Amino acid sequence: MTISDSSSGAGTEAQDSAPQNAAPDGASTGDSTPANTGSRGTRRLGVAALLATAALLLFGLVLSPPEASQAEAVRLFYLHLPSVAVAYLGFFITMVASIIYLRKGSLFWDLVAGSAAEIGVVFSAFMLISGSLWGRPTWGVYWVWDPRLTSTTVMVVMYIGYLAVRRLELPPEVRSRRAAVLGIVSFLNVIVVRYSVKWWRGVHQGETVGLDTQMDGLQLFSFFVGLVAFMLIFAWMLIHRFRISWLRHEIDEQALAQALAERRAETNATGLLGRKN
Amino acid sequence: MIQPPGQIPWPSHWFAGQNCDDALYRGDVSDGEESTAGPASGAEGAEALIADPVVELDDAVSLIDRFPAVAGLDLTVHKGDIVLLRGPNGAGKSTLLRLCAGLAPLSAGQGSVLGHDLASRVGRRSLRRQAGLLAHQTFLYDELTVEENVLFWARANRIDTASVEPVLDRLALSNRLKRVKVSNLSAGQRRRTSLAVLVVRRPRLWLLDEPHAGLDVNGRDFVDGLVKHAVAFGATVMLASHDFDRAAEIATRTVVIDGGQAYDQAQPQALREDEPNFQPPAEATAANGSTEANGSTEANGNTEVDSGVAPAAESG
Amino acid sequence: MAGKDLRIEFTSRVVTAQILPFGFLILIMFGLAIPPELLVVGDARRSVLEEVAPALFWLAVLLSALMALGRAFAVEAHDGNLDALRMAGIDPAGVFLGKALAVTAELVMVEIVLGLGAFVVFDAPLANPVMLAVTIVLATAGVTLAGTLYAALAAGQRARDTLVPLLVLPVLAPVLLGATLATRDALFDEPGVAGWSWTMLLAVFALLYVGVGTLAFGPLLEET
Numbered sequence: 118m119t120i121s122d123s124s125s126g127a128g129t130e131a132q133d134s135a136p137q138n139a140a141p142d143g144a145s146t147g148d149s150t151p152a153n154t155g156s157r158g159t160r161r162l163g164v165a166a167l168l169a170t171a172a173l174l175l176f177g178l179v180l181s182p183p184e185a186s187q188a189e190a191v192r193l194f195y196l197h198l199p200s201v202a203v204a205y206l207g208f209f210i211t212m213v214a215s216i217i218y219l220r221k222g223s224l225f226w227d228l229v230a231g232s233a234a235e236i237g238v239v240f241s242a243f244m245l246i247s248g249s250l251w252g253r254p255t256w257g258v259y260w261v262w263d264p265r266l267t268s269t270t271v272m273v274v275m276y277i278g279y280l281a282v283r284r285l286e287l288p289p290e291v292r293s294r295r296a297a298v299l300g301i302v303s304f305l306n307v308i309v310v311r312y313s314v315k316w317w318r319g320v321h322q323g324e325t326v327g328l329d330t331q332m333d334g335l336q337l338f339s340f341f342v343g344l345v346a347f348m349l350i351f352a353w354m355l356i357h358r359f360r361i362s363w364l365r366h367e368i369d370e371q372a373l374a375q376a377l378a379e380r381r382a383e384t385n386a387t388g389l390l391g392r393k394n
Numbered sequence: 395m396i397q398p399p400g401q402i403p404w405p406s407h408w409f410a411g412q413n414c415d416d417a418l419y420r421g422d423v424s425d426g427e428e429s430t431a432g433p434a435s436g437a438e439g440a441e442a443l444i445a446d447p448v449v450e451l452d453d454a455v456s457l458i459d460r461f462p463a464v465a466g467l468d469l470t471v472h473k474g475d476i477v478l479l480r481g482p483n484g485a486g487k488s489t490l491l492r493l494c495a496g497l498a499p500l501s502a503g504q505g506s507v508l509g510h511d512l513a514s515r516v517g518r519r520s521l522r523r524q525a526g527l528l529a530h531q532t533f534l535y536d537e538l539t540v541e542e543n544v545l546f547w548a549r550a551n552r553i554d555t556a557s558v559e560p561v562l563d564r565l566a567l568s569n570r571l572k573r574v575k576v577s578n579l580s581a582g583q584r585r586r587t588s589l590a591v592l593v594v595r596r597p598r599l600w601l602l603d604e605p606h607a608g609l610d611v612n613g614r615d616f617v618d619g620l621v622k623h624a625v626a627f628g629a630t631v632m633l634a635s636h637d638f639d640r641a642a643e644i645a646t647r648t649v650v651i652d653g654g655q656a657y658d659q660a661q662p663q664a665l666r667e668d669e670p671n672f673q674p675p676a677e678a679t680a681a682n683g684s685t686e687a688n689g690s691t692e693a694n695g696n697t698e699v700d701s702g703v704a705p706a707a708e709s710g
Numbered sequence: 711m712a713g714k715d716l717r718i719e720f721t722s723r724v725v726t727a728q729i730l731p732f733g734f735l736i737l738i739m740f741g742l743a744i745p746p747e748l749l750v751v752g753d754a755r756r757s758v759l760e761e762v763a764p765a766l767f768w769l770a771v772l773l774s775a776l777m778a779l780g781r782a783f784a785v786e787a788h789d790g791n792l793d794a795l796r797m798a799g800i801d802p803a804g805v806f807l808g809k810a811l812a813v814t815a816e817l818v819m820v821e822i823v824l825g826l827g828a829f830v831v832f833d834a835p836l837a838n839p840v841m842l843a844v845t846i847v848l849a850t851a852g853v854t855l856a857g858t859l860y861a862a863l864a865a866g867q868r869a870r871d872t873l874v875p876l877l878v879l880p881v882l883a884p885v886l887l888g889a890t891l892a893t894r895d896a897l898f899d900e901p902g903v904a905g906w907s908w909t910m911l912l913a914v915f916a917l918l919y920v921g922v923g924t925l926a927f928g929p930l931l932e933e934t
Contacts, residue, residue: 167737178688189874219929275880281873288458290499295863298926302859305922306881313884313911319892377462497793515932523799530792550798591794 169346171330195339197251197346200244201269204362207237207351208276208304214301218293224366227293230359231283234276236351241273268314272307279303403604423624425468426698429542437468448508448599448630449494453546455502455654456486465654466503471632478645479634486654487634494632496521508599523551528605532588536577540567540587543576547591555634555686558594565590581608600624602633606640618644722752729781729816733774735823740766764893767828768886772853774824775817776875779857796931805926807818807920814854821846835897841905842896848912849889855919856881862930888912 214230248266283296449471456464463486469478479487492498494507495704496518500545505512510521534543541562548558562568576584585608592600598622606614614637621644634651635641644649650657744762745900785794827847829836836842857878864873872895888908 118916236622271883272878274876278873280878281876285864285873288499294929294932298930299863302881302922302926305918309884309915309918313887316911317887323793373462375455515908519799522797525797526799527793529790529793533790533794535785535791536789537785544751547794547798548801600843696743 123380127174141358154187162349162356166346166349166353169349172342172346179303195343197244197247198340200247201265201341202344203347203351204237204240204244204269204272205307206348207233207240207355208272208307210355211237211276211279212304218297219301222290224293227297228359228362228366229355230297231280232355232362234279234283234300234359238273238276238280240347240351241269241276245273247272264315264317264380268307268311268349271310271314275303301320428529428581447471448473448475449505449513449632450507451493451503451505451512453503454493454500454505454598456489456498457501458489458498462501462654464493464498467651467654467656469649469656472628473630474628474646475630475632476621476625476646477630477632478642478648479632479651479653480636480638480648481634487696488603489654490651490656491527491529491603491632491634495525495527495601497527524597525599525601526595528585528588528592528600528602532576532584533591534576534584534587539573539575540579541572543587544590544594548594551595553594553596555652561590561594564570565593566623574692580615582610585609586613589620594618596631600629600631600633602631602635605633605637606637614640700703729774729777730823732777732828733770736770736773737766737824737828740770752877762826763815764890764897767824767893768849768889770824771817771821771850772879773884774820775813775850775853776878778813778816778820779854779861779878780811780874782858783861792876792931799877802927802931803924806862806923806932810851810854810858810923813858815857817850817854818846823851837898838896838905841892841909844909844913845889845892845896845905848909850918851894851918852885852912852919853882855916855923856885859919859923859926862927864922871915884915885912888915 210233211230214226214233218226220231245266279296279299280298282290285292285295287295443690449469450468454464454467454469455462464484467486467490469490471645479490481487489498492580493500493512494509494675496507496512500512506517507521508524511517512521535546541558544558544562544567547557548555558690559568562572562702567583567586567590571579571583576587579587585605589605602617602621604676605617605621617638621633625631633641633645647658744766786795800804857874860877861874862879864877888911892912893906895908
């Protein structure tokens, strides 16, 4: 349980200790039900994430200069942009995991897909909120029909639907298979929607969320830090979420074995028939 | 008529020129003289094509929504058998039939039906075309008429639609009833229509889930006759029924299903006479230690006494 | 697939009587809810209602489509027919395309009537009928194809009507966009809107879903 060396929060620190994610299966598969979903790897990861976040805060709030037209509000962007990236990454992982699941049928990938989607939705929601908060001081409104915002909203709803499908009451394999199909198709949809909406906005000459203004080196670097920080957080959350799903599955399996035994015990002539049970 | 592969060859004359009035339906099924020419040739052709044993399940487990409806079941059925499945409600008879139809999954254990491996998706898929299931659900479209339904399912199964008409005749569904919407039929007539769909497909393995339910005496006689005919032409039949007496008459074997497992019984009549310790499952009391088991554990037609099966606690 | 077209016959006998009036009703409701002031848009003077007519029309279509799709699958789930379809060994792609074809035909019929109604109620001009026709066909195909796929995803043994809209509508956003804009161009001939590029988008969408649906329906239909 060693805590990886901590030092003062300079941005580079985070990049060094960025994981080599310790194999997630270590803590869960072999053992009997562990007490929590932590492990050496995730602790390191967690600390790294914290450090990176600290660095981000440092850079974002203090060190980087306020931007010309948008003043202090641009700092929100340090949160906003990385969460977008991470959300898309999450959904991409869902798609890939779904494809692999359909090919291989192993539960691992199904759980990965589900976990990634959940976290993706969380980050997307965060992005929407931060975007909305950013909009207020900048334009005076909470919402604007900008292509990215619109398409992201649609994307969030799509994946909420995905999560709903995962909760359907169906035999597990059937449900997983459907969710996998949906996971793949949803990402394709995301791409289609993005392009359509962008196109659409072009038609109407609407305002776009501009980030194409000049950025000096420090701001750029802050963004970078933010990106890394969020990636770490994402990875950490993903691993934990996955383990939770895995544990839940294990519990179900045990319940199943028990149900099997009970079922067989409905007839109690088994001893006489010498049947193996 | 070109026989689709995997179907038993039913001689066309069996369907041709029948009087399609209710006299036939009323139990006049003893037209065996017509089919004397049939079975010989038909069955021979069929012999070559059907794998034997037809059903082979080894410690099969089938999970329905995480519930082990079939829990470690051993069963072997040979070609030409008429197997009666008995057992309390919830014992797993329906699931077993669906398993043999390729619709229920094989979650553990091994099984092969009609030569197809139940564990593989491909196997199940090919099995489905050759097995016929008559279930509680009717598999019919309510808004369509009888004729349209049967025609649709014939087309869906890629069966020559010319064979539909004779089947409808045989099942006394011609004339007036043909053009009636399924939703306007009585339950018994609906069952007959489902049966017609099954017959049209001419499957090698008939899986009937309580075929007698909802039918009057004539209807039940009729089903029995149909079953005997089918077997004479090389089919194998598994049926689940609560109408013990009637079903026992046509069955060649009886298997008790309880708690997701199968326990074989000898010919019921023989059982009653020769086995003084026989206790019908419904009345088991403290009979648990009262008889010794004879025979092996293989559910293979050996006379194993199923004694003292406790009335299953109602489950699932 | 031929067998599925059979379904078109009987379904239209029973169902179009309900869904079509529903769609029409929506149009009327929209008309009631939106004030008929005049605006100046470009060179033409149009009322608010006219302006949004395309959008309203397609919204009405989408909602009707949801009902139609729900209905299409309810029919199958009703008496275990899905099981029987599996037993029959039908190619799942055939099921998919067949269903989609049937629903598309129904919807197109509905749209034609709705469209006529919309012209009357909203008093809109018509600049480019060909574009309109193409748009209608492509958009409907897209809606149906995607909708059929998602309806199958959401349907269980008990047809789950509440989930389908949630799944399908976000997906259909591009179709809504494309159809609305193309229709605008077809009606008003606006210079800024390139109607034909939008119809291309619709075509791409439809093709995409033909492919995806055909591939995906196999695993979906396998209930075991």
